[in-house]
Structures are given as C-alpha cells and as structure tokens.
Amino acid sequence: xxxxxxxxxxxxxxxxxxxxxxxxxxxxxxxxxxxxxxxxxxxxxxxxxxxxxxxxxxxxxxxxxxxxxxxxxxxxxxxxxxxxxxxxxxxxxxxxxxxxxxxxx
Numbered sequence: 195x196x197x198x199x200x201x202x203x204x205x206x207x208x209x210x211x212x213x214x215x216x217x218x219x220x221x222x223x224x225x226x227x228x229x230x231x232x233x234x235x236x237x238x239x240x241x242x243x244x245x246x247x248x249x250x251x252x253x254x255x256x257x258x259x260x261x262x263x264x265x266x267x268x269x270x271x272x273x274x275x276x277x278x279x280x281x282x283x284x285x286x287x288x289x290x291x292x293x294x295x296x297x298x299x
Contacts, residue, residue, distance in 0.1 A: 195286060198222060198269035202262040204255060212258035214249040221292035223247045229285045 200218030207213055216226060217239075226247050227235045239246035252258035268275035268282055276282045 195272040195290070198272060198289065200265070200269055202266060204258045204262055206255070207250075210253060211250075212252040212255055214252065214258050214262050216247040216249065217241060217244065220245055221296055222289055225285055225288035225292055228288050229281060 198218070200216060200222050203215040203217075205213045205215055216223060223235060223245050226249075227233045230249065232250065234248045234250065236246045236248065238244070249258075249261065252261065272286055275286070
C-alpha cells in the first residue's frame with residue numbers, strides 16, 4: 195500500500211483535555227470512525243468546509259501526541275506498519291475497501 199496522506203493536529207480543549215484533528219481523504223476519515231467508536235466524523239469542518247474527524251478526550255498533550263505520531267508513522271509506510279496489530283490491520287482493510295468502493299462509483 196502506498197503512503198497515506200493525512201494531516202493530524204493536536205488541539206488543546208482545556209487544561210485536562212486534548213483532541214486530535216484528522217484531515218484527509220474521505221475513505222480514510224470514514225475508516226477511522228469505523229475502527230474507533232469514540233471518534234466524530236464532521237462532514238463540513240471549519241477548515242475550508244472539508245470533512246474531518248475528531249479523536250477527543252485525551253487527558254494530556256503527551257497522550258494525544260503519541261496517538262498522532264503512531265498513525266503518522268504507520269501511514270508513512272503502511273507495508274511496514276505493525277503487522278500483528280489488529281487495529282492497524284482493520285483500519286488499513288477499511289481504507290482499501292472504501293477506496294475501491296469510491297473508485298467503482
């Protein structure tokens with residue numbers, strides 16, 4: 195699989211809450227919300243009215259940044275991402291299926 199181009203931003207909500215904003219192709223965003231049940235898909239964000247996903251409620255900047263960096267690393271080289279991690283395998287499978295479905299429409 196080719197590298198997946200997605201942008202991640204860590205956002206401070208308040209002193210004890212951090213979110214991660216995910217921006218990218220719709221197949222990736224919709225796949226994230228299929229894998230993680232606590233994420234929110236936004237059809238028209240304030241960022242150029244493009245879709246986005248919010249991964250909410252990290253307790254601090256370190257946790258939010260670690261989660262972000264995990265996916266940045268996995269998306270940079272999907273073929274060498276964790277092969278034994280069910281979440282990675284599931285997310286990449288959803289992305290591939292969503293891309294195929296979008297291509298066939």
